[in-house]
Amino acid sequence: xxxxxxxQTLLIIAAGAIATYLTRIGGYLFIMRMKSIPPRxxxxxxxxxxxxxxxxxxxxxxxxxxxxxxTLAVAFLLGLRISLLPxxxxxxxxxxxxxxxxx
Numbered sequence: 001x002x003x004x005x006x007x008q009t010l011l012i013i014a015a016g017a018i019a020t021y022l023t024r025i026g027g028y029l030f031i032m033r034m035k036s037i038p039p040r041x042x043x044x045x046x047x048x049x050x051x052x053x054x055x056x057x058x059x060x061x062x063x064x065x066x067x068x069x070x071t072l073a074v075a076f077l078l079g080l081r082i083s084l085l086p087x088x089x090x091x092x093x094x095x096x097x098x099x100x101x102x103x
Contacts, residue, residue: 067102071095 031037037045061072075091082090 067095067098070098 057072060068071091071094074094075087078087078090
């Protein structure tokens, strides 16, 4: 049992959880104190999902290989034309076919 739980690891996880909670609740309390959200702050908050998506996709695009890069390009182009769920499905089929033929 000792090998499963390391005190330092549990402390790091707990500190990360507390820091995440405090930043979330702090941001919520800060916004709730405002009578109205300034336009620049609203624009910044609206940009957060795109920034998070970029941080998730960019490493895969750079280090994932040719199949991942091609699939991301196809997904981007499909995303300009069709809705999210069909785009995800078509991109998944594309990468599976590409991996089947390229090994």
